[in-house]
Amino acid sequence: MAIEKNYKQILLSRLILNPENDRFEPVINEREAIEMMLQKLGTKIYNLAYDIVKRGLSKKPFYVIPSDDGKKYIVKDGNRRTTALKLVAHPQLIDKNKYPEYRKRFERLHKFFINKPIKSVLCYVYLDSNEADQWVELEHTGEQKGVGVVSWIPEQIQRFNTRRGKKIKIEMQALNFIRNSSFVSSDIKEKTSTISLTNFQRILSDAFIRERLGLKWVNSMLLSDYPENEVAKGLCCIINEIAKPDFSVKSIYTVKDRMQFIERISSSLPEFSDKSSKVDIWELSYEDNDYFNNETNEDTSINNVQINLDNNDNKEVGKKAIPINRKNVIPAKCLIRITNPKVNKIYKELQTLDINKYTNCASIVLRVFVELSIDTYLETFQLLGEQTISAANSGRSLHDKVSIVRSNMTSRKVMDDATSKGIRVMTKKEDSLWSIKTFHAYVHNNIFAPTPTDITTAWDNIEKFMVILWHEIEQQLINK
Template identity: 35%
Template sequence: MTNFEYKRIKLTNLLVNTENYRFDPVGSQIEAIQVMVRDQNSKSANKLYNLAIDILENGLNPSDLTVVSPYTDDESLFVVHEGNRRITTLKLLFQPDLIPQEFRSLQNKFRELHVNNDLSQFEELLCVVYNTYEEADHWIEIKHTGEMDGVGTVRWDTEQQERFKANTGGSKSAILQTLELVEQSEHFEKETKENAQIIGVTNLERLISDPDVRSFLGIKVKNNEMSLEKPEQEVAKGLTKIINDLSSKKIIVNDIYYKKDRLKYLDTFEDNEIPQDVVEDGERAKVSDVGDTDKGKDKEKPPLKPKRIVSRPVSKKRKNLIPTEFVVRPKDDRVNNIYRELKQLEVEKFTNSASVMLRVFIELSIDYYLSINPISGVDASKSLNQKLSGVIDYLEKSSVLTRKELQGARYVLSSKSVSSTENLNAYVHSRLVHPSESEIKTTWDNIALFIKTILAN
């Protein structure tokens, strides 16, 4: 067991370690300080300046004292073994000119702090003094070299950090609210609840932070408050798949790292795993209220009224032609490939490509439908207008869709609409017609329910 003592030491007698493990050994105090400044500077912020602000506002951390040992050539001086960043920061507060000229802006900031703050409380510091560097090594190793199978500092994971923030007055993050929903809701199986406790939270956070994924699941985050846009049992369908896929390593970070990867992952959801676009009338329940047995425990939830599921209106602000929440699984390979490409195609960047491929996708989808549902007088040889009209009439007569539900598709038949088949044909065949982003998205929104219906076969 090593011997040590607590001692108050003047800041001027504390030496920044010239052999600090943060950088290669240097030859002098000034050089050590300047190397520390360069090491802690980045384009987004200077860590030493941020530390200076925190020290001035809150003082030094009393649970993390500076660790030193006597300087061999002068026993009145002490070499800093642990706490070189804070000692450098304090020295810069007293002497801003120690900052290299290349960081003139930083130098000016420290000058301002020097002038406007009383630094007398930092002239002398309480330190832990060991006889030699070697005697302090064990504690330095524990702090800086990882968990060491539990001997070292075990850092909080993302979920634990978020819980701390919430308990100390900060708001709960979306990821923590999501985990609480899983823990408290009756719509998750025991296995899923257990899996939620062991998954890599950063991967779940990567998904939940994507607005398209949230829209697909039926989750909304506003002012850091999470609410459900779909019934809780529907949201649970999607979250169950995500949590279990993360737990089983069916998906890893490389599968969801980029936006296109996350959209591709959503396409793997089976029909029974997709949260349906059903929203009950009235105020939507907040996730923080879900599963709280103290709130309304005497009130029974009214049963959901059966209603036909219709895709909710889609904002024109979306980037891609086909919105994330629109999901079908075309059995025809060519149709399926075009569908997947259109889900990733940004209309603003590729307006002409989107317009042409939309026209192709609509016609090939209808051709596929006719191949498995022959309609008298309508076949692949007819014009797009004739085929679309024939299938619309057939769906209405067969009571597959109502006349009202087919209004959008009929609008595409109208020669007066921007969504007309006449315009769709012109996008492909006329060099004088220039499609616009809004026209293409409007066309899709009008025909989306029709397409979903004929590709569901």
């Protein structure tokens, strides 16, 4: 099918911001339109520009109409994207006296933009404003009984993200469990559709509350080693509370608020302690085609887990065990933006290398990936002193370098206490993957070799640390 002639690739320089943008009151010209955007949406425009630089421009065409002189085009839909592109391409359009911070931020972003600039964009050209407004109305004035754009609710967004391979958020895993558990009443299940997901997420993200509910958050999976009926009882109590009409986020906003919240309902919660009966660890996220995509890697071992319940009714529930036999060192779902080209290639290799066939190779490559990542962080944040040429030639051991990075990330409060403590413990243990002795043994000892499980477990233990590390490196480079 031929592409409509109305679609045109138009130079950014030929696009004019709409001075009568319906988001704001009318202005006289494009310069004032840009200033209005900065006044009203400054941070959001910067975030949009950052996203465009990071992953490219949305494929949705801009809606435009010819200007009065016919030489340029006025943007009817796409003014935010146009503003972001114009400012990242020409930061000098920002008045540095009025908006000094935005000027600096866009100047830093411009350094990355010019490596792969966007000079033209796909537009749909309407004959006049009236024709364009009919379609702009469908985009921006609500559902209109199904004719317009229908926004997704948070739960629908979660389903979409899950089908794309993104990890299921903690609140969705808990809801999935509640909706499928035979220990949960239909009344509670109905309430899960009315609660605020952000409130539920805020509660479950609190480590103190998770412990009180008998839950663990490990490698982005919600787990428990307590009986299902007891875990269901605790979660149902939470749902009951946050479903009340007068419930306010203010009651759970801070750590102190959440501790007081859980104390108020403690009499209704199950009591978990060291003396409580435990079961084999199990995952709360049931298989449920109505809510989530359940395709699994054919190389992943899935087993049924036997759950021993308090009522002594041994019920076998089909749940996914924690994957322990995956094919690759780094799971394909673990997405890390790595700015160093060499390290990025190693990262990609660790996501594709068959660890069962090339176990020794995988252990050595992982060791290289870890040390190069640590070295990049040290050099990016200049943590080894001005006299040090490179982290590799600093003379410091890997143990020392990891400790420096951990301390820096902890002091900058970009890493939570649990992750920091885990890394500190790992570096002290001589038999951990961080240990220089272990690394040397893998490389030089002709009888000492790791198993695939050793290596995947090592990665699982450091995954969150590495994700944070590379995110901070990227942010530091952008902010320079």
